[in-house]
Amino acid sequence: MLAYIGRRVLLAIFTVWAISVLSFVIIQLPPGDYVTSYIAQMASSGSVVSEEEAQALRLQYGLGQPIYVQYAKWMRQVLVGNFGMSMEWRRPVTDVIGERLWLTIAVSVAALLLTWVLALPIGIYSAVRQYSAGDYLATFIGFIGLAVPNFLLALVILYLGFILFNAHIGGLFSPEFQDAAWSGARAWDLLKHLPIPALILGLAGTAQQIRIMRANLLDELRKPYVVTARSKGLSEVRVILRYPVRVALNPFASTIGYTLPYIVSGSIIVSLVLGLPTVGPLLLKALIAQDMFLAGTIVLMLGVMTVIGTLVSDILLVWVDPRIRLEET
Amino acid sequence: MTREPLLSVRNLKTYFIQDEGLVKAVDGVSFDVAEGVTLGIVGESGCGKSVTARSILRIVDRPGRIVEGEIHFRRPSANGGPGRTVDLATLEPNGAEMRAIRGAEIALIFQEPMSSFSPVHTIGSQIVEAIRLHQPGGRREARDKTIELLRRVGVSSPEERVDQLSNQLSGGMRQRAMIAMALSCHPTLLIADEPTTALDVTTQTQILELMRQLQQEDGMAIMLITHDLGVIATMATDVAVMYLGRVVEQAPVDAIFHAPLHPYTRALLRSIPRIRSRARLVPIAGAVPHPYDRPTGCPFHPRCAEFKAGTCDRQEPRLTRIGDHHTVSCFLYE
């Protein structure tokens, strides 16, 4: 078991490294170096960067040195929590991102939880009552979930809300809490606003997980150990929940980890449509304005956050599947 | 024997209703199992042996269902008296009474020792579950009982095995554990569906020996389903021969081997090798017909050496009593 968790942690570290390289590439991609763009940006707004200041910045990021040195220097800064300056906002990147990262996590986790809560029972029902009306309904909704890109779904829900209730669905806070300090009331307000974005973000993953759970469980239901359990005299509900569902949970849990990257991906674009104060709209603005430190940092943070989430879900798998727990090597 | 049999199946019909057509997997099976004896049920693959077993336990998978017939089972009574007889075919498959019988009074062991235990639960927890379901007592007590059972069926170092997963056990060990689970509640009837088919020959002999020994100790009746006449010869007291969902002949084991009546039984016996015999093996002509396409009349007539045109392909033979304990279903004896 320790070996398994060790392997997962190692892979997570590798992934984080790969993400950091990719983020660095994104920062480096636009033509011209950061300091030159920074000076130009400052000049266009009337302020002047002194030559010493520019020199210090060049030294800090190793400009003019080989690319791997630049990467190392950047990483060193990142590791001590210095993500650079945002040119657009003229503030440290961490300041600009602020609570948006936490709100992104809140939305993603809510969507992931919703995926679990919905996909598990619906998948079980669909398999046990195969070809029933409910099964067909679940399959149909599942296909809608797979076929409608989540930003379109957001658009449609927004439109329907506007037309039917003349209400602007969207955002994560009511206007009076928008810029308020954190309090119980603000958290409650957030909680009230979460379901719709979570549902939109979670639907595609839920649809996929329902299909996986259904297919796995259908396979398991045919296995002889189910007959064994039944022949012991267990009630049907107990037979199904204790045996085939338990076995089918394993591939279910191992694939649900992969839904987190989807959800995080989706949150960017859905946030834009729904006007959620997450890092999504910020990333788009930063990319369009070529505010590369901000953009690179957001990509890095999203990646790291996803890796941590996936790691947690992998470790959960150990709890679900004793075969891994007992694995020795 | 004046006492009524433990299990008496009458005209049982289990059909599978599918889009492609109706499969009459079991089509009018009748046989008796007396207390404490072993009834061997023999027949080629696909003749409805397993479905018969599952019908008795009422665990036939959809779309199969019992459409006709009676399954009389005598439930044991607390004081050792004759007990009460119920018709299992009329019980609710998942009702309380059927579940109380299933596992406790009629137990099942079957072919695939590889996959008949859950891969994610320990052997012990699965046996403990069966014990606690039907017997009073706590977890601790059930666990001790489980270890005792495993020891009794010859599982080595049962204290360790009890906490292992099924894939850590060999096929023979798994089948022993399966037997331990089946016997955990002292059933009066044990249905063994091809218990040794998937095992190698040495293990096969050990498992059969174990079953016979346990039967002597506990006195339960065994319904042994197999396609192996050798297994029948060593284990069974009585034999029922099945063909295409019907019992074509039932008799004591000696009568089946030395004075078989039905042409199918005779053909079956001719197709097994014997030591010290130089006679050529004679395979049964043709193959078992497709279940969607059953022959009319006697189901065996297209392959029968003694086929009488106009009779065998028109009418269905009835099960006729020949001797005291010998019944056969063939026009030769009507």
Next chain:
Amino acid sequence: MAVVVAVAPEQRVFVASQWQLMWWRFRKHKLAVASGVVVLGFYLVVLGADFLAYADPDVSEAQRSLMPPQRVYWFDGWQFGPYVHGFKGARDPQTFKRVYVADPSVKVPIRFFAEGFEYRFLGLIPTTRHLIGVDGGLDASQTIFLLGTDVQGRDLWSRLMYGTRISLTIGLLGVTASLVLGVVLGGLSGFYGGVTDTIIQRTIEILRSIPTIPLWMGLAAALPRDWSILQVYFAITIIISLLGWTELARVVRGRFLAMREEDFVVSARLVGCTELRTIFVHMVPSFMSHIIAATTLALPAMIISETSLSFLGLGLRPPAISWGVLLQQAQNVQTVAISPWLMLPALPVIVAVMAFNFLGDGLRDAADPYGR
């Protein structure tokens, strides 16, 4: 004998070729067959987009901005003769919005195989004929707007036809690139196993645990602004396929692993076939069908990716036309509430994704004709 007769129809199964068996199985899957027809229809639109369009998709006219779809009257009196009413644009004196009123006195007949703007049919034959059009061609005073117009007054139907061409070919090209990557890497991984396998598998796992959209956005945003439509088109295709190959590689590797030990592969090796020959002559044909199914199932993701990126303004940019570019106009809910037809381009996205999914499912089930 009855037995023989009973077996006879089954004999067909034994002599049928692998592809024939698959076709029989596929045919049973009605939804997949219907989806196949839909997909075929989509690709016909790709081929004949300019024939099906009746207006130049780039010609804008402020005078007819955001016109609603017109109602088509199929019968003129008792005779078949589809026509639409003319429209009068006016500005609402209170809200200052442009409103359009149908003018029943003006009938604009719809002509079949009418003259219109010039294009090359299938990229080869220069012509001015279109499926439908109005009398007078380009100089006509009245014209038709089956699905209304966008903010710049361009005809949505015609733009949708062109958008279909771009969106579906980008999907197809993207999936082809993914397929090449997936088959090569998945094949190497499955055939050699060992260290190669470990490295490739870990790479796949890493790629799969990274959220893709931010990465795409980062890469797409870095594309030089002065690139031509064609350059951007190929760059976007490559960006999408770079992250889309993992699933295909997984399928190929799984097949390879399952097949490596099969008797016919072992015997091919034993008689001295080179490794390349073993792979391409003996192994690849036997899981070709699985690859086709997996490819079909990978297409929807490509379509959605392109649509998402273009919707964000980071993918294809106007004047290129794709479904995502068209949907960009629907970003604002206020605009959509007034002109709901701007959401129409969502429909082909959804239909195409569903059709590819169903078709892929059917193909996958059929790909294993001996299974179950």
